[in-house]
Amino acid sequence: MTHILIADDHPIFREAMVNVVTASLPEPSLSEAASLDETLTQLAENEPDLLLLDLHMPGMEGLQGVANIRNAYPFLPLIIISAEEERHFILQAISYGAMGYIPKSMPRLEMQQAITQVMSGRVFIPTSVIGSTSNHASQPKAPNLQELCLTRKQQQVLERMILGESNKQIATRLHIAETTVKAHVSAVLRKLGVQSRVQAILLLTENSKA
CATH class of the missing domain: 3.40.50.2300 (Response regulator)
Structure with a gap:
């Protein structure tokens, strides 16, 4: 229940x-x-x-x-x-x-x-x-995730980011160091072409509804 x-x-x-x-x-x-x-x-x-x-x-x-x-x-x-x-x-x-x-x-x-x-x-x-x-002029176009060339670990980090988890939470889930998570998050944001985790979530949420 x-x-x-x-x-x-x-x-x-x-x-x-x-x-x-x-x-x-x-x-x-x-x-x-x-x-x-x-x-x-x-x-x-x-x-x-x-x-x-x-x-x-x-x-x-x-x-x-x-x-x-x-x-x-x-x-x-x-x-x-x-x-x-x-x-x-x-x-x-x-x-x-x-x-x-x-x-x-x-x-x-x-x-x-x-x-x-x-x-x-x-x-x-x-x-x-x-x-x-x-409708915001600076908002990047929703990406084709298959074309981002994410590594397996970056994909796992991205999945946890979409769930709203912090770096500490992701590190615990994936059994890796928090500094490693930060490096993966930075790489993912760069490949998505956004500046923050919130922008990434918005972008991917919109993409999933397209």
């Missing part, structure tokens, strides 16, 4: 997310928290399969709370929920290790898509962000 923790300080929104999760997954086990302290307590008692996390509930301090949770639970799938819809903020949230971002104004069906996509091991970025990125 899939265990989902919904962390938000607004009871009405938690109830709404319960309905979204129930419609997204077969018979999920659900628990709720209304503050960062409550969230950390529940994580310590029973780490869930997915955390839906409000950025502005008590104790969070925005993305710093995300960083704290990510440091303590590096492999926990995490979707941020927020009323903030600015593109640069959403991209920053993904760079902090979130595997998905759900604006509170997002239609219910898209929320369900976000949950199922992250539960399948992929990063979810709102279509509004991908669309605005695609």
Whole structure:
């Protein structure tokens, strides 16, 4: 049974997310928290399969709370929920290790898509962000991955990057040094023609939907 923790300080929104999760997954086990302290307590008692996390509930301090949770639970799938819809903020949230971002104004069906996509091991970025990125003049064209000539290890690192994992997480997964991961990440970004991990995720997410 899939265990989902919904962390938000607004009871009405938690109830709404319960309905979204129930419609997204077969018979999920659900628990709720209304503050960062409550969230950390529940994580310590029973780490869930997915955390839906409000950025502005008590104790969070925005993305710093995300960083704290990510440091303590590096492999926990995490979707941020927020009323903030600015593109640069959403991209920053993904760079902090979130595997998905759900604006509170997002239609219910898209929320369900976000949950199922992250539960399948992929990063979810709102279509509004991908669309605005695609229309940006400096955005590189989505690459043909078969033509990038990545080594086997670079392919493995890229796969973990797409999942939103940090260099430390990738090093643990692949049993290699963190400095080696950094070298592979730099090589992958260079071959993709982008400057950051977030740009790489956006580029490859768009490519997968083409």
